[in-house]
Amino acid sequence: MFKAILNKYKKMSVITKAALWFVICTMLQKCISFITVPIFTRLMPAEEYGLYSTYLSWYNIITVICTLNMHNCIYMNGISKAKTEKEKNDIAIPMLSLSEVITVILFFIYFVFHNYLNEIIKLPTILVSLIFAQVLFDPAINFWLVRQRFEYKYVKVVIRTITMVVLNSVLGIIFVVISTTNQAIARAISIILVQALFGIVLYVYFFKKGKKIFSCKDWKHILNVQLPLLPHGLSLTILGSSDKIMINSLCSAIQAGIYSVAYSAGYVVNILKNSIVDALRPWIYEQIKEKKYNDINQSTKPILLLILIITFIFIVFAPEIIKIMAPPDYYEAIYVIPPVAASAFFTFLYNMFSTISFYYEKTKKIMFASLAGAIFNIVLNAICIPTFGYIAAGYTTLVCYIFLAFVHFLIMNSICKSELNNAKIFDVRFIISLSAIVLIVMLVLTLLYDHLVIRYGIILILLLTLIIKRKEFINAIKTIKKKKV
Secondary structure, X not given: OHHHHHHHHHHOOHHXXXXXXXXXXXXXXXXXXXXXXXXXXXXXXXXXXXXXXXXHHHHHHHHHHHHOOHHHOHHHHHHHHOOOHHHHHHHHHHHHHHHHHHHHHHHXXXXXOHHHHHHHHOOOHHHHHHHHHHHHHHHHHHHHHHHHXXXXXXXXXXXXXXXXXXXXXXXXXXXXXXXXXXXXXHHHHHHHHHHHHHHHHHXXXXXXXXXXXXXXXXXXXXXXXHHHHHHHHHHXXXXXXXXXXXXXXXXXXXXXXXXHHHHHHHHHHHHHHHHHHHHHHHHHHHHHHOOOHHHHHHHHHHHHHHHHHHHHHHHHOHXXXXXXXXXXXXXXXXXXXXXXXXXXXXXXXXXXXXXXXXXXXXXXXXXXXXXXXXXXXXXHHHHXXXXXXXXXXXXXXHHHHHHHHHHHHHHHHHHHHHHOOOOXXXXXXXXXXXXXXXHHHHHHHHOXXXXXXXXXXXXXXXXXXXXXXXXXXXXXXXXXXXXXX
């Protein structure tokens, strides 16, 4: 059997092998990060873990502003359009230098007004300074990863990524263990040391290879392309990070830590969802191009059902998951997992709908949808967290992703009318039915956490459904994998 698998692997094209290893690499990266959560929750007090989680949330937001997510758009486009090796080498330098200049300017502004800004951010000056230090090394690493992916050099990507994740985890544990106080700061420093180790080497690599001297003209072009996309990227980041920031601000760092553990647990469903979305998006593009709209509808139905079942299994196992991931102080987090896990179902829906929008380049509509979702989330959190407590943040997140799914459906529907002669790509009744089932079952399962026999009975039914329907799921995945490479 092993020999047959090996022979099949050898016959794969370089592109297929690269795609396979990039998925494996991403999964390993996420799994290692997930596995270390129970270690850090037991080594760090809840308050310190909450501070560290808030640090990561602000880091995600500040990174988008400082780097403008250039590696996801203009750098990627530049690499794909470059005709010579020299052009590819020259592309990165203006973007890297611009990112560093923006980071330094924003840090200077922060430092001048840090007393006032710290009251808003709810982090000490040293942690905010460490955020900017970490951001300095990110662009070189991200640009290098994009370059290697475009050239299908998957071995280098896998080795470097896994090495960074393992070093990050091991060094993090060592720093936290030897620190009797300020463990959040110790954990942040461990991350920056690893980032700096790889980031400095890659900066030397880019500036050594690239001979083009950057100019204001280059920066103007970069800003013209990237600034219009900033609200979209920032809105999605805020939507994913504002909960922990606002809990830390409105409640306490301890409750932010408890919420973060639950969010990390529920995020496993998102990892599985993202893997499916990554495979699904290019396949949907191909079907739209060939006008095979019914194929999209038929193949996505079992995929939706599969995500629904995975979501339910995760919600049912919430008490056991939290017991594994954290000490008894965090047990209350079980009530955050259901809405966070259910959110993955609705993020999958909006990813499906937005794929149509991206195909027809309706980026302004996507930007406004993301911006509205982020604002809605902040308003709901500001109202619900002080009134109902930090657990409400899980439900505000769910409501906002439902809102995003609905808005993206409306955008997709308008595109179908204008571009596809009113073609029906997805079965709306089926999707509404599954959405209603997700919400009802989620609420019922939350009430059954003290009833072990009933919960395990539900798990048995879900597993039997997976076994009975396995052919439908496998056939749907095989259909998607048959896309042209």
